[in-house]
């Protein structure tokens with residue numbers, strides 16, 4: 377039973393944890409590599425052994441700055457690391473080094489594109505929306521408790537501390553989202569922005585992008601916020617969207633039935649498609665933050681911030697707008713071609729190689745190349761067809777050297793074999809003959825060899841035109857450009 381949702385308003389705030397793409401951890405020299413033997417990448421600092429001292433990895437600061445700038449945030453010249461105290465087996469120090477009242481970065485506004493979806497999940501009518509970002513702070517990750525795949529897991533708990541001390545940027549928004557799809561579009565925007573500037577791989581499958589949603593509902597017109605529920609265990613952006621959707625319905629149903637909501641943390645269970653209460657990790661949310669005594673304040677200069685700003689690439693939003701203006705692409709096409717920086721770069725290089733046929737190149741990439749890339753699970757930057765060869769193929773089709781249909785076959789073979797466009801065309805003997813001299817010779821021969829048909833045609837039997845086209849095409853072994861064959865025949869049969 378679906379409750380009467382029209383009289384309710386949904387309020388959502390999001391927290392994203394993104395692993396910064398450093399080689400080593402944030403406060404020690406241990407590797408951040410994913411998939412190594414459990415506890416292989418540990419040392420006294422990240423194990424929390426007594427007397428070990430943290431030293432800040434400056435690369436984490438540089439990548440944090442790129443992340444902040446990519447999301448439209450201000451960078452604070454001075455920020456403070458703080459201890460967030462809580463007990464959990466994956467946190468050997470008994471506290472996490474984070475930032476609290478003086479974060480690295482704060483106060484941003486980010487414009488994203490968002491769209492409502494129909495029942496099948498198809499987006500319609502994309503429109504801009506501004507999100508206020510409260511803060512971005514730097515912190516270390518905790519380790520990971522392992523409950524599966526090891527001997528006697530019913531008797532023992534295991535802990536892998538390879539992840540302990542890996543640098544994270546935590547990005548917190550104001551409660552600005554009013555629907556699960558807005559939240560979905562925001563997280564995808566953030567993910568792409570972080571990947572785009574090289575701040576994070578932002579790969580949710582590897583756990584290097586995680587998100588949490590704070591969800592509450594209130595009756596329309598109410599000004600105070602309702603009881604908020606924190607959603608965790610959202611292992612993909614789509615799961616997050618589904619979890620929010622479920623939670624909104626659950627909260628409205630509870631309230632409409634006269635029930636009360638509990639402020640709690642709930643987990644998404646993908647198998648059952650529902651949220652359920654989580655056993656509380658910390659009984660009370662009193663982390664007793666205090667400044668980390670082993671680390672000095674983090675100070676960055678104006679010059680550092682300027683340099684970071686200068687080294688930023690053109691961001692996805694502006695780039696999509698430029699694609700629209702410069703190349704005459706629709707928003708949907710431009711958005712698709714800026715889905716990743718490597719694809720956007722690929723497109724522009726291919727356009728140059730095609731001698732400026734942007735629309736044609738966009739169509740070939742969108743309809744043919746992306747399908748091949750998706751099927752093979754390959755990123756545009758690693759396409760077996762280099763961008764300049766994609767452009768070369770478009771140019772051949774434009775020049776009438778090969779037909780569009782042949783072009784599709786050539787593209788598939790180039791993708792499968794890594795061969796160049798010209799080589800495939802030559803090997804397959806595909807080159808379309810557009811040389812009028814050569815076509816004229818074939819036309820003359822065909823006319824001379826078929827005097828009877830010529831007579832009938834000239835007497836008005838126009839259907840015979842197709843016969844002549846067929847004969848010329850046959851004489852050229854199918855290689856003659858049909859458009860030119862038609863033109864020359866009309867001329868010579870007069």
Ligand SMILES: [Zn+2]
Pocket residue numbers: 401404405406417418419420421422423541
């Ligand atoms: Zn370490």
